[in-house]
Amino acid sequence: MxxxxxxxxxxxxxxxxxxxxxxxxxxxxxxxxxxxxxxxxxxxxxxxxxxxxxxxxxxxxxxxxxxxxxxxxxxxxxxxxxxxxxxxxxxxxxxxxxxxxxxxxxxxxxxxxxxxxxxxxxxxxxxxxxxxxxxxxxxxxxxxxxxxxxxxxxxxxxxxxxxxxxxxxxxxxxAATAVSGSGPAYAFLLAEVMAEAGAAAGLPPELAARIARATVAGAGALLDQSDLPAATLRQNVTSPGGTTAAALGVLMNETAGFGPLMVEAVAAATRRGKELAG
Ligand SMILES: NC(=O)C1=CN([C@@H]2O[C@H](COP(=O)(O)OP(=O)(O)OC[C@H]3O[C@@H](n4cnc5c(N)ncnc54)[C@H](OP(=O)(O)O)[C@@H]3O)[C@@H](O)[C@H]2O)C=CC1
Ligand SMILES: O=C(O)[C@@H]1CCC=N1
Missing domain, CATH: 3.40.50.720 (NAD(P)-binding Rossmann-like Domain)
Incomplete structure (x- = not known):
């Protein structure tokens, strides 16, 4: 068409x-x-x-x-x-x-x-x-x-x-602008901060950048190709009592984790969109 x-x-x-x-x-x-x-x-x-x-x-x-x-x-x-x-x-x-x-x-x-x-x-x-x-x-x-x-x-x-x-x-x-219009920047930031965190944990910075970037890209491709909800794909990584659970304990913190932070970020972008209306 x-x-x-x-x-x-x-x-x-x-x-x-x-x-x-x-x-x-x-x-x-x-x-x-x-x-x-x-x-x-x-x-x-x-x-x-x-x-x-x-x-x-x-x-x-x-x-x-x-x-x-x-x-x-x-x-x-x-x-x-x-x-x-x-x-x-x-x-x-x-x-x-x-x-x-x-x-x-x-x-x-x-x-x-x-x-x-x-x-x-x-x-x-x-x-x-x-x-x-x-x-x-x-x-x-x-x-x-x-x-x-x-x-x-x-x-x-x-x-x-x-x-x-x-x-x-x-x-x-x-709000749509805040999620999908600006959203790629959030995913790229994820690759950046994962690389920085890897370097802070002792990885050579270039290796950290390579594996962080490939991981975000691979996760995006899996999300794209799989029929499973994002939450299930996340759970599939998370062995009970394992390393991912330890990290998600921080990232999914109800008051200081990704969730409330993303709500704040999307609200800030939404407000800016309204300001740009002129
Ligand atoms: N980037 C993104 O991810 C997204 C952007 N948008 C929207 O797309 C629009 C463009 O964004 P983006 O492509 O990032 O910005 P860019 O700055 O890359 O593109 C805008 C282009 O317009 C040129 N320009 C400036 N003044 C004039 C004029 N008077 N007449 C014609 N062209 C002119 C700019 O030149 P110069 O740079 O030299 O000023 C530039 O080449 C924005 O309104 C943005 O809100 C929407 C969704 C996503
Ligand atoms: O940052 C911006 O204002 C534009 C609109 C969405 C993505 N880039």
């Missing part, structure tokens, strides 16, 4: 902001068959080398706005803080056939329809960086003017980089 939708778009997909997320998404679309001449990148700060590489593949990089045909999709992938300056100039591009997809943390549907008009079809979504290897998670909420064909289109675009979850309540987006 994704491939045929991406190959038969009537107008271009315009990407505003070709950074880490926007760039990963563009690669996913091109891989899945979006014709390069249907992709337009707008990013005044794109490094010259990256711009040349995209142009060589047929992607239009920073054309004059007046030269861009009516877009099928306008993907907003700039930082939320630059949105008030960067978005209004794009308003003339947004016509009745344009789906606006935002991946900006915090920025609300109301903020975007304030710029693109109350009739604009807008999807607010939050992807994550495993998108770079096609293993992203995107949580999306549709605005009121999004047709079912446009919802399919958004599913195809975001499905090109991983799984897509739709929600109906925009009020949940900041």
């Amino acid at each position: 994704s491939e045929s939708v991406l190959k038969s778009l009537s107008g271009p997909v315009v990407l505003l902001g070709a950074g880490k997320m926007g760039g990963a998404m563009l690669e996913g679309w091109l891989k899945l068959g979006l014709p390069a001449d249907k992709a337009v990148v707008l990013d005044p700060n794109i490094p010259a080398e990256a711009a040349a590489a995209l142009a060589a593949r047929g992607v239009a990089v920073n054309p004059a706005l007046a030269d861009i045909p009516a877009p099928c999709v306008l993907l907003l992938a700039v930082k939320p803080q630059v949105a008030p300056d960067a978005l209004p100039q794009l308003s003339p591009l947004v016509g009745p056939g344009t789906l606006v997809v935002s991946i900006m943390a915090g920025r609300t549907l109301a903020f975007m329809s304030g710029i693109f008009g109350a009739g604009a079809a807008i999807v607010r979504s939050i992807p994550n960086t495993p998108a770079a290897i096609g293993r992203g998670v995107s949580v999306c909420v549709p605005g009121p003017n999004v047709s079912s064909a446009q919802r399919d289109l958004a599913t195809a675009l975001l499905g090109a980089i991983g799984i897509v979850e739709w929600i109906g309540d925009e009020g949940l987006m900041d």
